[in-house]
Amino acid sequence: MPATVIVGAQWGDEGKGKIVDLLAQRSDLVCRYQGGPNAGHTITVDGRVYKLRHLPSGIVSGKECVIGAGCVVDPEELVHELDDLEGRGIATDRVRLSGNAHLIMPWHRTIDQASERRLGRLQIGTTRRGIGPAYADKAARLGIRVQDLLDTKILRQKIEVALAEKNVWLERVYGAPPLDLDELAARYEGYAQRLRPYVADTSLLVDRALRQGKRVLFEGAQGTLLDLDHGTYPFVTSSNPVAAAAAVSLGIGPTRIDAVIGVAKAYVTRVGEGPFPTEIEGEEQEQVRRLGAEYGTVTGRERRCGWLDLVALRYAARVNGFTSLALTKLDVLSTFPRLPVCVRYRLRDGSETAEFPAHQSDFHHCRPVYEALPGWREPIQGIDSFRRLPAAARRYVEFVEAAVGVPVTLVGTGADREQVLARGELAAA
Ligand code: IMP
Numbered sequence: 001m002p003a004t005v006i007v008g009a010q011w012g013d014e015g016k017g018k019i020v021d022l023l024a025q026r027s028d029l030v031c032r033y034q035g036g037p038n039a040g041h042t043i044t045v046d047g048r049v050y051k052l053r054h055l056p057s058g059i060v061s062g063k064e065c066v067i068g069a070g071c072v073v074d075p076e077e078l079v080h081e082l083d084d085l086e087g088r089g090i091a092t093d094r095v096r097l098s099g100n101a102h103l104i105m106p107w108h109r110t111i112d113q114a115s116e117r118r119l120g121r122l123q124i125g126t127t128r129r130g131i132g133p134a135y136a137d138k139a140a141r142l143g144i145r146v147q148d149l150l151d152t153k154i155l156r157q158k159i160e161v162a163l164a165e166k167n168v169w170l171e172r173v174y175g176a177p178p179l180d181l182d183e184l185a186a187r188y189e190g191y192a193q194r195l196r197p198y199v200a201d202t203s204l205l206v207d208r209a210l211r212q213g214k215r216v217l218f219e220g221a222q223g224t225l226l227d228l229d230h231g232t233y234p235f236v237t238s239s240n241p242v243a244a245a246a247a248v249s250l251g252i253g254p255t256r257i258d259a260v261i262g263v264a265k266a267y268v269t270r271v272g273e274g275p276f277p278t279e280i281e282g283e284e285q286e287q288v289r290r291l292g293a294e295y296g297t298v299t300g301r302e303r304r305c306g307w308l309d310l311v312a313l314r315y316a317a318r319v320n321g322f323t324s325l326a327l328t329k330l331d332v333l334s335t336f337p338r339l340p341v342c343v344r345y346r347l348r349d350g351s352e353t354a355e356f357p358a359h360q361s362d363f364h365h366c367r368p369v370y371e372a373l374p375g376w377r378e379p380i381q382g383i384d385s386f387r388r389l390p391a392a393a394r395r396y397v398e399f400v401e402a403a404v405g406v407p408v409t410l411v412g413t414g415a416d417r418e419q420v421l422a423r424g425e426l427a428a429a
C-alpha cells in the first residue's frame with residue numbers, strides 16, 4: 001500500500017516501533033506525525049537496542065525520515081538523538097524536519113513538572129517533557145517553531161517575547177527561577193546551527209513522493225486512548241495519535257491514505273493515571289509486567305498491566321478506520337492457563353454494553369465482563385509461521401479478529417525483528 005498509517009490501538013507502548021521498523025524495509029519514506037520526546041520507541045536489530053524519541057523508527061533502516069508539522073520537537077533532545085545515532089554509525093542526512101513543527105522550550109518542561117506537582121493527587125502522570133505546555137502555546141499562537149531556528153535574529157526576538165511572559169509565570173505562579181535571555185539565545189543558536197540542514201517543506205516532499213508512487217509510512221506515537229479528542233480525557237496526551245492526524249500533520253489530504261494498521265498488544269498496558277477497566281488484580285499483574293518487561297522507555301515507570309480489552313479495541317478500530325491489526329507480544333501470555341478477554345462493560349446501572357462509553361463517568365465506573373480463553377502453556381518465540389502456533393494461540397488471535405471485525409495480519413512473538421509472523425496479504429508479499 002503506497003500510504004500506510006501505523007497507529008497505537010491502546011494507551012501507547014503497543015510495540016509500534018518494531019512494526020514500523022519491519023514495514024520500513026518495504027517503504028521509501030517514514031514520517032512521524034505527532035507527539036515529541038514523550039514517545040520512546042525501542043527497536044532491537046541483531047541484538048543491538050535503539051531507543052528513539054523524535055525520529056521515526058525507519059532511521060535504523062536508512063530510510064528518508066520526516067518529522068511532521070504536528071510534532072513538537074525538543075531541540076536539545078533531537079540533537080542528542082542525532083549525535084547518538086551518528087556515533088553508532090547510522091547516517092542521519094536523510095532526516096527532514098517540518099518548519100511548522102513547534103519547539104519545546106525549557107519553560108515548557110518546567111511548567112509541565114511544576115503543574116503536575118501542583119495537581120498532586122489529581123495529576124495526569126505526564127512524562128514531564130513539556131508536551132502539554134508546548135501544544136498549549138501552539139494553540140494559543142504563542143509558540144516558537146522549527147522555522148524560527150533559521151534566523152538568529154528572529155529566534156532571539158521570539159525567545160525574548162516569550163520570556164517576558166513566561167518568567168512571570170515561572171516566578172510568581174510556579175516559584176521557579178527565571179530564565180536568562182542571553183544564555184538561552186546562545187544555547188538555542190547552537191542547536192539551530194546543528195538542525196538547520198534538516199529543515200524542509202515536508203508537505204511538498206510527501207506529496208511528491210506519493211505522486212511518484214513511492215511507499216510512505218506514517219508513524220503515530222502514543223495510542224488511540226491517549227488521543228486529546230477521542231481518548232480518556234483528561235488522562236491523555238496533548239496531540240492526536242488517531243490515524244486522521246497523519247494527513248493533518250504532513251499536509252496531505254485524507255483521501256491519500258490507503259491503509260491504517262492498528263497495533264495492539266495481546267494484553268493492555270497503561271502508564272500514568274486514569275481509568276483502566278481491565279487492569280489485573282493481584283499477582284498476575286506483576287507476572288505480566290515481568291514477562292513483558294513493562295517498564296517505560298522514557299520515564300522508567302512501571303506500566304500498569306491488564307487483560308485484553310476488546311471493547312476498547314473495537315472503539316479504536318472505529319475512530320481510526322483500521323484496515324488490519326498487528327497483535328504484539330503474544331509470547332508474554334504463554335504461561336497463563338486461562339486468558340480472560342473483556343468482551344463487554346457492565347455499567348453502574350447493571351446494564352451491559354459492547355460499545356465504548358461516550359461519557360467519562362460511565363467509563364470510570366464500568367466493570368469488565370470477561371470471556372476466558374484457554375492458554376497454550378508452551379513457548380512460541382521460535383515458531384516461524386502462524387499455522388505452526390499452538391491451536392489455543394491461533395484461537396486467541398482469531399477470537400480478536402472476529403470480535404474487532406478486522407484481520408490480524410501480523411503477530412508478535414518476541415522482541416527481535418524476525419519474531420513477527422505475517423498472515424494473509426503480508427505473508428504473500
Ligand atoms: P504527556 O504526553 O507527557 O503529556 O503525558 C500524558 C499522558 O500520556 C500520560 O498518561 C503519559 O504517561 C502518557 N504517555 C505519553 N507518552 C506516552 C508513550 O509513549 N507511551 C505511553 N504513554 C504515554
